[in-house]
Amino acid sequence: MTNPARRIRMQRAEGERGVSLDGVSERVIAGVRIELIERGQGRPLLFLHPGIGIDAAAPVLARLAQSARVIAPSHPGFGRSELPRAMTTVDDLAYFYLDVMEALDLRGATLVGVSFGGWIAAEIAVKTTERLSHLVLADALGIKVGGRESRDIADIFAMTEAQFIEHAYHDPAAAKRNYAEMPEADVLAVARNRESLARFGWSPYMHDPKLPGRLHRIRIPTLVLWGASDRIAAPDYGRAYAAAIPGARFEPIEGAGHFPHLEQPDAFARRVLAFAAGQGAAP
Amino acid sequence: MKVFHFTEQAYPEAWENHGGSLRVVLPNAKCDPQIAADRFHRYYDEWKLADELGFDIMMNEHHSTATCLSSTVVVTLSVLARETKRARLLVLGYPIGHRPDPLRVAEELSTIDVISRGRLEMGFVKGVPYEIPVANTNPVFLMDRFWEAHDFIIKAMTTHDGPFNWEGEHFHYRHVNIWPRPWQQPHPPVWSTTSSRSNARVLGERGYVIATLGSGYNTRALYDAYREGWASKGRTAPPPPDRFAYLALVAIARTEAEARRRAELVAGYPRTSSIVAPPFRNPPGFLSAMDNAQLLRGKTPARSFTKDGRVIAMASASVQELIDAAIMFCGTPDQVYAQIVDFTTHCGGLGNLLMMGQAGNLNHADTVDSLTLFAREVLPRLKELKQPAPEATAA
Numbered sequence: 001m002t003n004p005a006r007r008i009r010m011q012r013a014e015g016e017r018g019v020s021l022d023g024v025s026e027r028v029i030a031g032v033r034i035e036l037i038e039r040g041q042g043r044p045l046l047f048l049h050p051g052i053g054i055d056a057a058a059p060v061l062a063r064l065a066q067s068a069r070v071i072a073p074s075h076p077g078f079g080r081s082e083l084p085r086a087m088t089t090v091d092d093l094a095y096f097y098l099d100v101m102e103a104l105d106l107r108g109a110t111l112v113g114v115s116f117g118g119w120i121a122a123e124i125a126v127k128t129t130e131r132l133s134h135l136v137l138a139d140a141l142g143i144k145v146g147g148r149e150s151r152d153i154a155d156i157f158a159m160t161e162a163q164f165i166e167h168a169y170h171d172p173a174a175a176k177r178n179y180a181e182m183p184e185a186d187v188l189a190v191a192r193n194r195e196s197l198a199r200f201g202w203s204p205y206m207h208d209p210k211l212p213g214r215l216h217r218i219r220i221p222t223l224v225l226w227g228a229s230d231r232i233a234a235p236d237y238g239r240a241y242a243a244a245i246p247g248a249r250f251e252p253i254e255g256a257g258h259f260p261h262l263e264q265p266d267a268f269a270r271r272v273l274a275f276a277a278g279q280g281a282a283p
Numbered sequence: 284m285k286v287f288h289f290t291e292q293a294y295p296e297a298w299e300n301h302g303g304s305l306r307v308v309l310p311n312a313k314c315d316p317q318i319a320a321d322r323f324h325r326y327y328d329e330w331k332l333a334d335e336l337g338f339d340i341m342m343n344e345h346h347s348t349a350t351c352l353s354s355t356v357v358v359t360l361s362v363l364a365r366e367t368k369r370a371r372l373l374v375l376g377y378p379i380g381h382r383p384d385p386l387r388v389a390e391e392l393s394t395i396d397v398i399s400r401g402r403l404e405m406g407f408v409k410g411v412p413y414e415i416p417v418a419n420t421n422p423v424f425l426m427d428r429f430w431e432a433h434d435f436i437i438k439a440m441t442t443h444d445g446p447f448n449w450e451g452e453h454f455h456y457r458h459v460n461i462w463p464r465p466w467q468q469p470h471p472p473v474w475s476t477t478s479s480r481s482n483a484r485v486l487g488e489r490g491y492v493i494a495t496l497g498s499g500y501n502t503r504a505l506y507d508a509y510r511e512g513w514a515s516k517g518r519t520a521p522p523p524p525d526r527f528a529y530l531a532l533v534a535i536a537r538t539e540a541e542a543r544r545r546a547e548l549v550a551g552y553p554r555t556s557s558i559v560a561p562p563f564r565n566p567p568g569f570l571s572a573m574d575n576a577q578l579l580r581g582k583t584p585a586r587s588f589t590k591d592g593r594v595i596a597m598a599s600a601s602v603q604e605l606i607d608a609a610i611m612f613c614g615t616p617d618q619v620y621a622q623i624v625d626f627t628t629h630c631g632g633l634g635n636l637l638m639m640g641q642a643g644n645l646n647h648a649d650t651v652d653s654l655t656l657f658a659r660e661v662l663p664r665l666k667e668l669k670q671p672a673p674e675a676t677a678a
Contacts, residue, residue: 088424157416157567158416158562158563159562160561160562163562179579179580179581180580180581182580184576184580187576187579187580188572188573188576190576191572191573191575191579192572194567194575195423195567195568195572195575196423198421198422198566198567198568199421199424199568202421202422202423203419203421
């Protein structure tokens, strides 16, 4: 979902930027042209979107921008961001975001990832946290906790869109979209998001078998937020995620499913900002 | 023209009360192994008869489905390589993009080619969308895997001076040296299927046989894209008719009324083939993002047309509509012959008719009678058919 009024200026040179009125720019980082939403002032907050993409008009971005400098890129292959052929794994995306943080010279950043973006965030944090102060994983995918014949994460590719919405939202009625009335470029972004999510998460399905054994490396304050009504990945999965990260705290968000940043943007932003402002529990 | 006898080896006993999907999720409790055995032997008997009657033979595989019992086409090939004596054995196809191990494919197909003493035709296919949830292959990389598997299999079949190394994007081997090597040199002929102009052009560039399945009056556009690809590689003569293949349903009998009765049974194939639970019909990446965006916006491209341009829905079309769209050739031998000749003219030449001579609930006696009648009354005339020159016919 993207703002139809948005127009992106094309920038080709490495590091060059052109910012439109609503803070959406396009940048070339590590040779990849991506679209980037930047809002607000203060300590940096890198927001990694879920598989359904990010809308520049999403209320959560405005709320977060009240107390932070929010940087919300579209992942390579999502929205209008380029996809280099060689990028095939979430590990590739994690290394790309290490380059992004370096290119933007982020220091003491809060890293926030939702769902698929939470998986990327975890893969970043097990590599290095040198540019990070806090980590927030919201309804994050990326690990396997159950046995080989159980499915921790609902198979969204075996669902119709209506079934997906039923599983993903606390209030499914609010999530329906009418593609016939959306601008063509935005519908194309929806189709690209779905394809890219499959590219990175088809098999092993939405997880990296190596990740659980590496989560102990995350030694910064970590908050695991979870939509209490999430039926894509149940809150118990989130509790297991939190238990694998030293000192991590688990907090449910009522009235939200798999995308609490969309269904409860105020509560989501408030918890993230309060957590980022505090010292957090020492690991 | 060559005519290949083909059957999907259906299991119609499970076509009732399927709960909305004949594929992927239909429990195999609905498959009685004793009935399955009877059906396999019956279909093999019909292929054996087709061999004796002068037909060539086509076979395929699908997975987790009551529309096609054959889930491993190498078994069918293995049985027929020894049970038949003269027919070309066309596998159309082998879904090589789904196979984890293309070395195994190269070994299997080379062995079949040797046992059949050089009768193998190798059709490599992408496969229908519903194969993806079963194989669990990432649909986004499917065609990359397909072409790497293709390159590897051809290399394995044509390398005769000891092991070679392969460290590709999808497949890794360090000592490739297949035994036996194939009978046909440099390798068995390659075929592939497509329903897109861009893929048709690629097949033309490579000079492989292009097969289109039930594409009706879209076929000419696909063949012309093939011709463009063929010419783009500096070939001055147009592609010969044997580069083109078309799959159609055939219902034939001595009287038109009896042919129509058989046609209703044969039409069981298009009427069941697409009964699949909706989420499995279009996996992400199977179509381009651009095409998927159009689908989301409710713009579905029409696939089947009649000769006079009427759009038909293959799954619900009447027999008359299937005939009008050249998805089925139906009638007395003279009528069937005339329909095939007319369609060949539309195509600008057609060297291979892939005849679904058995489908759905057409029983053994009817199938034997149809094959025998076609072999006696139609096949000799098609073998002598003078092919039209492509430039002589309007597209």
